[in-house]
Amino acid sequence: MAMDTPPRWDRRMQQRLARGEAAALGELYDRFAALVHNLAHRVLDDDDAADQITREVFGYIWENPDAYDPKQGNMRAWIARLTQSQAVHRLRQNEATAYAETGRGSVEELEQKVRRASVAARADYIVTSMPRPLRAALELAYFQRRDYRQTAADLGVTEDEARRRLRLGLQLLSSANTRHPEGGGPPGYGRAR
Numbered sequence: 001m002a003m004d005t006p007p008r009w010d011r012r013m014q015q016r017l018a019r020g021e022a023a024a025l026g027e028l029y030d031r032f033a034a035l036v037h038n039l040a041h042r043v044l045d046d047d048d049a050a051d052q053i054t055r056e057v058f059g060y061i062w063e064n065p066d067a068y069d070p071k072q073g074n075m076r077a078w079i080a081r082l083t084q085s086q087a088v089h090r091l092r093q094n095e096a097t098a099y100a101e102t103g104r105g106s107v108e109e110l111e112q113k114v115r116r117a118s119v120a121a122r123a124d125y126i127v128t129s130m131p132r133p134l135r136a137a138l139e140l141a142y143f144q145r146r147d148y149r150q151t152a153a154d155l156g157v158t159e160d161e162a163r164r165r166l167r168l169g170l171q172l173l174s175s176a177n178t179r180h181p182e183g184g185g186p187p188g189y190g191r192a193r
Helices: 006-018 022-044 047-063 075-102 107-129 132-143 148-155 159-177
Strands: none
Touching: 006 022, 006 075, 022 047, 022 075, 022 107, 047 075, 075 107, 107 132, 107 159, 132 148, 132 159, 148 159
């Protein structure tokens, strides 16, 4: 039997969740909990808050499996968007509360902090989602300060291929800094209940 492609797995998972299969939620959690927790932690810089966001995201998925639209992308990307939306909303709440209590800071500083955290979370997601050859080239160039010739030699590819991988990887990564419209999640998600 051939291995399922991710979109087929995504559709089947959504159907199982819609039928209320608890095992499906467990399988989804096993597959994506680390992604959710890491993205939430990247935004909030707090393990307890990241744990809470993880519970909220999977709770939302369990209660609203039909909110996932395969036409909008794969389930992994949808879950990452849900996480980022909820984590950014929580960060705004936390910072606004701290501002109200202490009077320190400004709305502009709050928005800058939220934007930096949001961009960092998107960048982390992009890097972990990109194909291994692109990620390997970027890691060599960034962490080990290799130029494209050294990267090509380390990866055993041509210099043209190394340049192509680095260029494509950087193009993907540059999209982390683009603004996304507010409310990227489903209606009502990320708001206080």
